[in-house]
Amino acid sequence: MTISEPQATREAVLDAALAVFTEHTYGGAAMSVLASRAGVAVGTIYRHFPSKEALGNAVYRRWKVQLGEHLFDDADAGSIRAEFGRIWRGMLRFAAAHPDAFAFLELQQHGSYLDAESVEVTRRIEQAGAAFVVRGQQTGEIRDGDPAVLVALVYGAFVGLAATDRAGAGLDEGRLQLAEDAVWDMLRAR
Amino acid sequence: MTISEPQATREAVLDAALAVFTEHTYGGAAMSVLASRAGVAVGTIYRHFPSKEALGNAVYRRWKVQLGEHLFDDADAGSIRAEFGRIWRGMLRFAAAHPDAFAFLELQQHGSYLDAESVEVTRRIEQAGAAFVVRGQQTGEIRDGDPAVLVALVYGAFVGLAATDRAGAGLDEGRLQLAEDAVWDMLRAR
Amino acid sequence: MTISEPQATREAVLDAALAVFTEHTYGGAAMSVLASRAGVAVGTIYRHFPSKEALGNAVYRRWKVQLGEHLFDDADAGSIRAEFGRIWRGMLRFAAAHPDAFAFLELQQHGSYLDAESVEVTRRIEQAGAAFVVRGQQTGEIRDGDPAVLVALVYGAFVGLAATDRAGAGLDEGRLQLAEDAVWDMLRAR
Amino acid sequence: MTISEPQATREAVLDAALAVFTEHTYGGAAMSVLASRAGVAVGTIYRHFPSKEALGNAVYRRWKVQLGEHLFDDADAGSIRAEFGRIWRGMLRFAAAHPDAFAFLELQQHGSYLDAESVEVTRRIEQAGAAFVVRGQQTGEIRDGDPAVLVALVYGAFVGLAATDRAGAGLDEGRLQLAEDAVWDMLRAR
DNA sequence: AATGAATGAGGATTCATTCAT
């Protein structure tokens, strides 16, 4: 019943990796820097992850999955508009609670080191988004057309908004409301 | 009637740099790969650009400026909606004509190697976008609220759309019309 | 009872550096040559010294300090002439025991890579020499005049002598006695 | 009967080479820097000297020969002491008139790029010095012993003095007289 | 499990030299 030390080390490495990758880019982050940030020796990292690439993928998946859970976890309650609000504010909450993680996910989106499983995680989220759009189209609340395009537009808009925020422009309540309204108008029928 | 050699070499290097940076990331691109792609020796690159960083900035600026010219060059003719259409299709034309360049600009947006002048070029384009939004707000055609937020949403949406396209999903006429209509609905008043 | 490894590696690198710097000049010595001479990989050198410059300074200081200890370590016993003999033969012993080190010190005397601390080490030795001269001037055994000039003449003469030796001319007992006598006559009053 | 342009270019290159070699070291001096200092193109240097090494040797010989002429040119007039004075002040005049050249000669003394002819020039000067010493020994004015050793001591002392001067300590009339007297006492019999 | 010294391939950059103009 001892504290699971190895698990704790693994967590420490993942946390340090997120911070260092976000700060220096995956390619620009040295394992030694990462190790000292995690408070372990370089060799120790290799006990938990077979390579830098594997570590990068582990970080990516860990957070991409969490982002997905933030968006589509609970049952659909109420109207499509209400559901959109929940999704949108879920993204907002995630980006606010884990700005490093969100920035990392965007920056590494096209990281050449991402493996099939990581890509799959990404695809699942996009599909969940598309499923929501299709549902809305069936009720007539969301405009017709390729759901993938609409998902791309909405997610892109959100990323643009988050980038603005990261760049220093504070996002107050008014701006957040403006954004949500505008994006919903992009999505909704009519 | 020969082409001025040094200038031609410089162009070849800039072209190769765009291709290789887009393919491998700025950080992941080796100067030697870049050189052989350009058909010159490594040393030759350094006769034209003092460092990899300078080369990266030159590529960034060259295309960011061109993107800007695609968007806001000609006089504003007609309604705000028409102007929006021109800007949107300008982005579309640019992304279609120079997909590498567009991808590079997005990926390197936050490249830590970008210098003050490169950042300034970016800022100027964003300001031109904001100016357009303000004009539309004054005529009542564009919804009220912080222009920077609206610009971020629109540009983000476009980037998302372009990423989808790059990922393999073809963008036919219908999808393009859908995107333009949806984004305009995000922007317009009411 | 094993020898502490890292320390041993450090020593091996310092020794190899002295040999290679002396043979090829600081500027002309490639780190790769130095590494193989030390029997380690290039990267290993950089675990012990942050840069070639730092290594050069470490070698310089290591030996300059030793030279200083050879000259001025023990208490002054007997006359000024006896003390001069001790200093002179101290230099001789040092140059004979560590010909590489002595040659290196001379050649790199004005190395532009020497940092403040290295220059300080040099200055301390010159000051010890000047202090000896002043003492001799106070007892009337050494000629009057700027001690710095006299130190420069004596040390210069010694360097010239050592260079002759290195050039191949053997220095037998007779020649050494001649040199010591001559240099003392340069120094002494009257 | 035109002005011999090529000769003038050659001179300009030799002058620039002296300056740049002294400032940056033979090894540290780039041909391109040298070229722009001389006001010619890099390629032009190679019309006059087959390689950097040849240029280095040309500079070395040009000045070493001049130094020799400063020392031993005119007929021996008067006593050995007077002749010593002439030689010593000849060195002084040379070092004062061409400090760059003197520094260069010392620094490059052991330059591995010096070829046989350059070494021969050096040897001739040392021999002239030895011949003077022998003459003095025959008249009983200079102490007995290996002339090479005495020449090394005297020349070494002079180099030490010049180094002191270059290091910033001004050499006024008093100091110069002190040095000459002291060095003569090193040389003279008794 | 953890450590951290050692490795060496690989990267950015320099520079003597060549040669077409």
Add this chain to the structure above:
DNA sequence: CATGAATGAATCCTCATTCAT
């Protein structure tokens, strides 16, 4: 004769990975 763009081998340094302790 002069030019200077081009070359590519060589340099310093970094960093993912291994392995003896």
